[in-house]
Amino acid sequence: MKLKVLTFSILSASLWTSQAFAANHWVTIHANLQDRGAVINKDIYGQFAEHLGHGIYGGLWVGHDSDIPNTKGFRNDVVQALRDIKVPLLRWPGGCFADQYHWRDGIGPQADRPITINSNWGGVDETNAVGTHEFFDLADLIGADTYINGNLGTGSAQEMADWIEYMTSDSDSALANQRRANGRREPWNITYFGIGNEAWGCGGNMGPEQYVGLYDQYRSAIQAPAAKDILFVGSGGTTEDTAWTDVLSDQIHNGMDGISFHFYTLPNDDWDNKGSATEFDNTMWFNTLARTYRMKTYLKDNIDILDRNDPSGQLGFYVDEWGTWYDTEEGREPGFLYQQNTLRDAVVAAVNLNLFHEYAKRVHMTNIAQMVNVLQAMILTDGAKMVKTPTYYIYDMYKVFQDAKSIPFTLDTTQYSMNGKELPAVTASLAQGTDGRLYMALVNLDPEKDANIDLDLNGEINTILAGRILTASTITAKNTFDDQHAIEPQPFQDWADYFVLPAKSVVVLTLK
Numbered sequence: 174m175k176l177k178v179l180t181f182s183i184l185s186a187s188l189w190t191s192q193a194f195a196a197n198h199w200v201t202i203h204a205n206l207q208d209r210g211a212v213i214n215k216d217i218y219g220q221f222a223e224h225l226g227h228g229i230y231g232g233l234w235v236g237h238d239s240d241i242p243n244t245k246g247f248r249n250d251v252v253q254a255l256r257d258i259k260v261p262l263l264r265w266p267g268g269c270f271a272d273q274y275h276w277r278d279g280i281g282p283q284a285d286r287p288i289t290i291n292s293n294w295g296g297v298d299e300t301n302a303v304g305t306h307e308f309f310d311l312a313d314l315i316g317a318d319t320y321i322n323g324n325l326g327t328g329s330a331q332e333m334a335d336w337i338e339y340m341t342s343d344s345d346s347a348l349a350n351q352r353r354a355n356g357r358r359e360p361w362n363i364t365y366f367g368i369g370n371e372a373w374g375c376g377g378n379m380g381p382e383q384y385v386g387l388y389d390q391y392r393s394a395i396q397a398p399a400a401k402d403i404l405f406v407g408s409g410g411t412t413e414d415t416a417w418t419d420v421l422s423d424q425i426h427n428g429m430d431g432i433s434f435h436f437y438t439l440p441n442d443d444w445d446n447k448g449s450a451t452e453f454d455n456t457m458w459f460n461t462l463a464r465t466y467r468m469k470t471y472l473k474d475n476i477d478i479l480d481r482n483d484p485s486g487q488l489g490f491y492v493d494e495w496g497t498w499y500d501t502e503e504g505r506e507p508g509f510l511y512q513q514n515t516l517r518d519a520v521v522a523a524v525n526l527n528l529f530h531e532y533a534k535r536v537h538m539t540n541i542a543q544m545v546n547v548l549q550a551m552i553l554t555d556g557a558k559m560v561k562t563p564t565y566y567i568y569d570m571y572k573v574f575q576d577a578k579s580i581p582f583t584l585d586t587t588q589y590s591m592n593g594k595e596l597p598a599v600t601a602s603l604a605q606g607t608d609g610r611l612y613m614a615l616v617n618l619d620p621e622k623d624a625n626i627d628l629d630l631n632g633e634i635n636t637i638l639a640g641r642i643l644t645a646s647t648i649t650a651k652n653t654f655d656d657q658h659a660i661e662p663q664p665f666q667d668w669a670d671y672f673v674l675p676a677k678s679v680v681v682l683t684l685k
């Protein structure tokens with residue numbers, strides 16, 4: 174039964190045939206609300222915080238003595254904002270930084286820690302003020318589980334094994350006692366541990382066969398008993414290259430729980446001319462969404478390989494870096510990857526989250542890059558000021574999907590096209606949340622045309638309880654330090670009489 178929608182369909186029948194409606198996109202969603210698909214692992218909503226630009230220093234960490242209110246050195250305003258969107262998982266310390274990071278530099282009294290050089294990101298001094306203990310403090314403050322990325326590029330198997338023992342051992346070993354002497358009695362929990370990062374690039378410039386040998390060597394060195402509870406991540410491929418997924422899933426038989434994958438959305442598809450974060454037209458909007466929608470092909474192609482090499486479904490496919498990557502703003506340090514964030518980023522985030530939900534059977538974890546002040550960030554800071562981006566609000570609206578049970582559906586939609594290329598005008602998610610309620614997310618990718626939504630739900634929907642929409646009058650809408658509330662979710666009420674999904678919008682509905 175579909176009472177509200179049925180009511181709408183009858184009441185608005187004449188509207189549907191009016192000229193304005195006829196010009197809209199047409200979308201029908203069919204589902205049986207009794208059906209259940211894969212669980213949408215909460216870790217799909219993971220975040221990434223690298224020692225890069227002001228991602229950590231300034232953005233999260235201000236130090237105990239800062240005038241900016243902080244707890245254990247981490248700024249309270251940012252921590253609270255991250256708690257509010259329920260960040261389930263935090264990846265650290267990189268990225269490319271991870272393969273140059275030596276964990277012993279970041280333990281012990283702050284004053285005794287060496288200054289090293291962050292050669293990947295601007296060649297700046299790395300004070301090592303944020304190290305292992307501080308990272309776990311941060312995860313604890315925001316309520317997130319932990320994903321630590323180990324150094325395979327410039328470290329050793331022994332160094333990696335020692336780090337894991339230091340963090341997780343409850344024994345009387347020298348390393349466990351060193352941790353205690355540094356202020357942490359109990360072992361910490363590590364949810365995921367990555368053996369290297371981008372081994373095809375900054376993590377060692379190698380091929381997958383060479384990596385397989387190193388993975389086995391490093392992994393077998395990790396013997397700490399607590400390591401048995403950690404999910405180990407093999408460093409996988411990027412974009413259309415599926416060889417890493419194929420070789421790793423075929424040849425690694427020694428304790429690997431999933432394979433990582435990285436894909437960044439560049440509007441121009443060109444690393445030397447990526448495109449502006451804030452100045453773009455409808456063509457560039459389309460190109461950005463067309464580029465990001467390739468994620469669907471990448472997921473499908475890699476998962477097909479996993480289904481062949483790992484038919485029992487043991488291995489996860491972890492998209493542990495994704496998001497938009499634009500040209501550096503005029504006057505900013507190129508190595509810091511700071512960028513603004515607009516309605517376009519919000520739509521990119523929602524389109525990708527819908528895809529991760531669709532492939533949730535294999536995609537158990539992803540990390541948007543990155544959490545604060547770097548690439549497609551949730552939050553931007555400037556000294557004591559903080560602003561939430563449109564992407565932040567997507568994570569806020571979509572948090573109801575964490576650990577929800579997906580409900581299979583089919584979606585028929587007209588296409589959003591430009592210059593002979595086509596994208597679906599609307600993408601969606603449908604799931605039963607952990608609170609028992611049914612949630613539907615809808616994204617209208619088209620910046621010009623509204624979409625008429627017809628829900629064909631075979632189930633007991635009596636009403637639509639609540640809805641939130643994120644949209645704006647312009648495609649380039651953004652929040653700034655001077656205008657922090659320019660784009661924020663608003664109640665979505667149009668459903669009461671008719672159900673039109675506005676152009677360039679993201680809506681999350683609670684159904685009952």
Ligand code: AHR
Pocket residue numbers: 223267268269270370371494542543548
């Ligand atoms: O997220 C920024 C960088 O992008 C990461 O350090 C690296 O893994 C990727 O190339």
